Amino acid sequence: MPKGSEMHKLSTRLCKCEETLAQALDGPEKAQLEVLTRTQWELNCMTAEENFILGFRLAVQIMAECLGGELDG
Numbered sequence: 001m002p003k004g005s006e007m008h009k010l011s012t013r014l015c016k017c018e019e020t021l022a023q024a025l026d027g028p029e030k031a032q033l034e035v036l037t038r039t040q041w042e043l044n045c046m047t048a049e050e051n052f053i054l055g056f057r058l059a060v061q062i063m064a065e066c067l068g069g070e071l072d073g
Contacts, residue, residue: 001007021033 018037022030025033
């Protein structure tokens with residue numbers, strides 16, 4: 001991601017928050033934070049994949065409609 005972008009800023013802020021929490025926690029609480037972080041990452045990846053699939057399907061439908069229109073006209 002490009003430095004200075006909104007996504008980069010949010011990612012940096014997230015990492016700093018995670019580091020602060022990790023330093024403040026010990027034992028089971030720190031392990032729970034790691035589970036939470038990993039689970040959120042997995043959910044984000046699944047969401048991104050699902051959004052890509054939905055966008056791709058929409059693009060194919062639009063292309064099919066456009067090509068079908070050209071063949072009919």
